[in-house]
Each structure stands twice: as structure tokens, then as C-alpha cells.
Amino acid sequence: MSSDVMISAQGIGKAYALNASPLRQMLAQFRPARRTDDFWALRPLDLTVRRGEVIGVIGQNGSGKSTLLQLLCNTLNPSCGKVQVNGRLAALLELGAGFNLDFTGWENIRLSAALYGLSHAETEQKIGAIAAFADIGDFIDKPVKTYSSGMFVRLAFAVIANIDADILVIDEALAVGDVFFTQKCMRFLQSFAEKGTILFVSHDSASVVSLCNRAILLEHGMLLADGDPKTITEYYLQKQYFHQQPQTEQAPVKTGDSAVNQGEFGxxxxxxxxxxxxxxxxxxxxxxxxxxxxxxxxxxxxxxxxxxxxxxxxxxxxxxxxxxxxxxxxxxxxxxxxxxxxxxxxxxxxxxxxxxxxxxxxxxxxxxxxxxxxxxxxxxxxxxxxxxTLTVQSGMLEIPVDRMRHHLLSTL
Ligand SMILES: Nc1ncnc2c1ncn2[C@@H]1O[C@H](COP(=O)(O)OP(=O)(O)OP(=O)(O)O)[C@@H](O)[C@H]1O
The missing domain is CATH 2.70.50.60 (abc- transporter (atp binding component) like domain)
Structure with a gap:
């Protein structure tokens, strides 16, 4: 695998046995062969993720986004295909995944760091920064089973933000806390995106457009489109309108097709x-x-x-x-x-x-x-x-200050 390629997935897919007994469902996790009545949560696809790519994964509920990311992170067994990862991959996909509920925040930081392959010395060097990023006060001393979901997210995000990952895989739905923490996460992701590689599931086209340099659209477990975020999010908007209203003719669109952005619809x-x-x-x-x-x-x-x-x-x-x-x-x-x-x-x-x-x-x-x-x-x-032609000093818009006042509030 070229050193530029961070993730190479070939033919990965995930099928679930429909109407199968619990035993069959369990066995199905380990068998490569599939019956025709299997349900494909993700149909076999190839995906190459290169260094520096920030990829937004979009699609409606149930389109296969989490399944794809779990397969790439190796937290779900594929029904077919294989994935190769080059570098340290850190993921925030499932709330509390990798945490032991009876362990305190400190103990879980050490546990996660070990799972990500950090040495004892590296962990001790980073643990203060992780606790500071999480910023959950005395709860860091308590078992995580006493945490709110927001505290779980804070601790989990703090870990993946501080372990020198090469690739981050994040479900945006989980990366939310209060507004201050969300802003902190976004600042971190923006600076990580300057040199690292990110895959990021999102329902919000605006954050895909502002953060990503590539987007992929899934529909019914299929990779429907892959390209620049503006084109793909506009195409997704078009698809959403077509889902909501009576169908008119739609030209079929292939992955990588330059005509994905059909320009107009309705x-x-x-x-x-x-x-x-x-x-x-x-x-x-x-x-x-x-x-x-x-x-x-x-x-x-x-x-x-x-x-x-x-x-x-x-x-x-x-x-x-x-x-x-x-x-x-x-x-x-x-x-x-x-x-x-x-x-x-x-x-x-x-x-x-x-x-x-x-x-x-x-x-x-x-x-x-x-x-x-x-x-x-x-x-x-x-x-x-x-x-x-305007050069704005700070931000995107120039809103002129109409008037400025000042008041001296105290004298020595
Ligand atoms: N263990 C399972 N058994 C059977 N079907 C499953 C299982 N896990 C997921 N699915 C199905 O696979 C499909 C894809 O699910 P997935 O969670 O990947 O979608 P998603 O795009 O992430 O959805 P959302 O936006 O709602 O999180 C869905 O139809 C879901 O019901």
C-alpha cells in the first residue's frame, strides 16, 4: 500500500441474515457465504482514503454510514472484502465503546490509551492534557457508569484528540456536547484537518462543506456518489427533495460521474x-x-x-x-x-x-x-x-461599526 494511502478497502460489505434465529445470526457474523435473502446494510464497495483527505459521509438514516465506518475501523466483521489501515486510527463511533463502566475516568483514559498502542510513558505524559480537554471536573475520579452522555462524549473525544492519531473516524451525532465543547471539538478538528486524515459521518451538509475536502453519499447501502463536498451535498439535497415528493424522471448517476451536479431539478x-x-x-x-x-x-x-x-x-x-x-x-x-x-x-x-x-x-x-x-x-x-473585490480584515462579512463609545469606569 502506497504511504499516501491511509485506508484501502476492497470489496467490503455487510449482510445480515433476515428472519434468522439468534444462533444463525450469531454464526452469520463469521461466515463469508451469503444467502440471497440476506439484507445488505452495506453493499460491497471499494474505498481508498488518502493522507490529508477529510471525508464527509452523508446519507439518509439507515443508508449504511455507520456500517461503513465500523467496517473501516474493524469494529464490525465484514461479510466480504478486506480493509488495510496505514497508521493509528482513532474512532468515536459508539458512545462508551472501549470504556469499562466500572472504571473511573482516569482508569478509562489509561485503558483506551493502551488499546490505541500508547506506551505507559506516553500515556502518563498525555493524561493531564486528556483530562483537561475533557474538562469534567471531579467526575474524572468517578466510575464512568455515573456519567451523563455528554460527559462520556467529552472523555471519549478528549482521548482520540490527544493520542497522536493519523486518522480520525467520527460520528458527528456523537461529537456534540454543550456549545462550548462543540466549538472546542470543531477547533480541534479544523486544526487536525490541516495535516491529518478524517472520516466524518454527518447529517449536516453545512459542516461537511466547511470541514471536508471530499464527500461520499450512501443510499440503501450503496455508494451513490463520491466527489467534492459542494457537488455531493447539492446532489444530496436534490435526492432529499425527490424522496419527499412524487417522482419525476431522474438521470441515473454513477460514482465519480462528473455530471452528479445536474444543476437543476424539480x-x-x-x-x-x-x-x-x-x-x-x-x-x-x-x-x-x-x-x-x-x-x-x-x-x-x-x-x-x-x-x-x-x-x-x-x-x-x-x-x-x-x-x-x-x-x-x-x-x-x-x-x-x-x-x-x-x-x-x-x-x-x-x-x-x-x-x-x-x-x-x-x-x-x-x-x-x-x-x-x-x-x-x-x-x-x-x-x-x-x-x-473586498478584503475583509476578520471573518467572512464586513459589518461596519456604526459608532463606538467608551466610558472610563474607575479612577485611581
Ligand atoms: N445488527 C443488525 N442487524 C440487522 N440490520 C442491521 C444491523 N445493524 C444495522 N442494520 C441495518 O443496516 C442498515 C444500515 O445501518 P447504519 O446504522 O449503517 O445506517 P446509518 O446510515 O448509519 O443510519 P443513521 O443515520 O440512522 O445512523 C439499516 O437499515 C439498519 O437497520
Whole structure:
């Protein structure tokens, strides 16, 4: 295996025997052969994870994300295939996995460190940092069976964050505690991502886009798409809409297919005809030089009678992180019912803050219903491009300070 390859999985899959007795189910863990009525939690797939990759694993509930990561971590026996790991892999996949409930926090740190292959001297050198990261006060002296789930997560995350792992495998659902701990975990993951390799199960497209440089999408135990996070999360959004509403034709998409981002989707009972961004003089805008007032015009057409049209937009940076968005329902301006053949121009007046230097895209959509519950008729990714020339000193947005005051509070 090349030294650049951190994980190489070939043909790994996991099948469970359906309607089998407990004994058969237990035996099935150890048998490679499968019956045709087995349920495939993960269909056989190949996956190569390279050094420095930060991979977001996304997919609906039950799509096989945890199964895939457990197979890669070797905490679940595959029904077929094999996995090779290059380096120290640390995982946070199951609450309390690897902990002894009767041991104290200190004892469990030592136990986990030993399981990860740290020497006694290395463990003693790191144990203070691990306890400090966990920050659970006197509970560190108590058996972990007395811990809240948040304390379990704190201790488990503190261990994997401090053992000099080469690869981290994390289920984001577990990596949550209170807001301060979550922020601490995210800061750690962002700095780890600069040099390490991460696989990370998430239900949140925004964190995949902001943290990852690769994403894979699973559906019904199959690897459906693999590519850059922006493309894959947009495709996932499209899939979610198709799950929720009556099916129209969808082009089949293969793994690695460059056409994964089909650009637009929807039922097409309504369609977006034109999108433009105008300044106060009514001139088209393609460049932003700071905070400015703009008018986003979206013209839609009805191909069928529609009682409650809904028009929305979002502005994203080049990675696909949503900077802001809105829709006609938020704007308190209910749109009129439309008859087939009618067109409607919807104008959103926006005060756009200064955006840091870079390229931005506006995605637009027209649906039917309300903001929470609607049929998607036409969604266009990246319908309009803007470039910002502004250099923001700190952060992504420039929000000018209107006024500053100061008050001397004490005198010597
Ligand atoms: N021990 C088991 N026996 C039978 N089926 C199982 C077993 N473990 C998991 N499955 C099934 O395998 C499928 C994939 O499960 P998995 O936990 O990998 O999904 P997931 O994508 O991680 O879901 P979630 O987002 O809900 O955590 C599911 O349909 C699940 O019900």
C-alpha cells in the first residue's frame, strides 16, 4: 500500500441474515457465504482514503454510514472484502465503546490509551492534557457508569484528540456536547484537518462543506456518489427533495460521474425563467465592492394552476457555504395564485453586507406551499455569479461599526 494511502478497502460489505434465529445470526457474523435473502446494510464497495483527505459521509438514516465506518475501523466483521489501515486510527463511533463502566475516568483514559498502542510513558505524559480537554471536573475520579452522555462524549473525544492519531473516524451525532465543547471539538478538528486524515459521518451538509475536502453519499447501502463536498451535498439535497415528493424522471448517476451536479431539478409545474441582480440604477451587477443595496429579480412561469407559489434564494460562497438566503414567505409578501401560462416577476430588495474577496453564487428555487412544507418545482444551483473585490480584515462579512463609545469606569 502506497504511504499516501491511509485506508484501502476492497470489496467490503455487510449482510445480515433476515428472519434468522439468534444462533444463525450469531454464526452469520463469521461466515463469508451469503444467502440471497440476506439484507445488505452495506453493499460491497471499494474505498481508498488518502493522507490529508477529510471525508464527509452523508446519507439518509439507515443508508449504511455507520456500517461503513465500523467496517473501516474493524469494529464490525465484514461479510466480504478486506480493509488495510496505514497508521493509528482513532474512532468515536459508539458512545462508551472501549470504556469499562466500572472504571473511573482516569482508569478509562489509561485503558483506551493502551488499546490505541500508547506506551505507559506516553500515556502518563498525555493524561493531564486528556483530562483537561475533557474538562469534567471531579467526575474524572468517578466510575464512568455515573456519567451523563455528554460527559462520556467529552472523555471519549478528549482521548482520540490527544493520542497522536493519523486518522480520525467520527460520528458527528456523537461529537456534540454543550456549545462550548462543540466549538472546542470543531477547533480541534479544523486544526487536525490541516495535516491529518478524517472520516466524518454527518447529517449536516453545512459542516461537511466547511470541514471536508471530499464527500461520499450512501443510499440503501450503496455508494451513490463520491466527489467534492459542494457537488455531493447539492446532489444530496436534490435526492432529499425527490424522496419527499412524487417522482419525476431522474438521470441515473454513477460514482465519480462528473455530471452528479445536474444543476437543476424539480417537478417543473413552475419554472424559473430568468434571474438578475440589479443596482439602484437598474443596471446588472456582477461585482461587489462592499456593502450594497441590490435587487434580486426572479421571473417564474406557471405551467399549471398553482394556488401558493413560493420563491426563494440562497447566496453561497465558492465552497457552497450558505451566507444568507430568503424566500417570499419570509418576506411576508404572499405571492398571488397563478394560472397555467402566467408569468410573475418577484423582486427581493436586499441590503447585502460586505462579502470577503471571492466568488459567490446565487441559487434560486420556485415551489408550491409554504416555507416548511412545499413541493419543489424548480431549483437551480448557481443561477447567478457575483464576485466580491473586498478584503475583509476578520471573518467572512464586513459589518461596519456604526459608532463606538467608551466610558472610563474607575479612577485611581
Ligand atoms: N445488527 C443488525 N442487524 C440487522 N440490520 C442491521 C444491523 N445493524 C444495522 N442494520 C441495518 O443496516 C442498515 C444500515 O445501518 P447504519 O446504522 O449503517 O445506517 P446509518 O446510515 O448509519 O443510519 P443513521 O443515520 O440512522 O445512523 C439499516 O437499515 C439498519 O437497520
Amino acid at each position: 417537478l417543473k409545474g413552475l419554472s424559473v425563467q430568468t434571474v438578475s441582480v440589479l443596482d439602484s440604477a437598474g443596471e446588472p451587477v456582477f461585482q461587489l465592492h462592499g456593502a450594497t443595496s441590490l435587487c434580486l429579480n426572479i421571473q417564474i412561469m406557471a405551467h399549471q394552476d398553482t394556488a401558493h407559489p413560493l420563491v426563494g434564494f440562497s447566496l453561497k460562497d465558492r465552497l457552497g457555504q450558505v451566507m444568507f438566503g430568503g424566500n417570499s414567505a419570509d418576506a411576508q409578501g404572499h405571492l398571488p395564485a397563478l394560472q397555467a401560462g402566467q408569468s410573475l416577476q418577484v423582486e427581493f430588495d436586499l441590503t447585502v453586507p460586505g462579502l470577503t474577496l471571492g466568488d459567490y453564487m446565487i441559487s434560486v428555487a420556485v415551489g408550491e406551499g409554504n416555507a416548511r412544507n412545499h413541493l419543489m418545482h424548480h431549483w437551480i444551483h448557481d443561477a447567478y455569479a457575483l464576485h466580491s
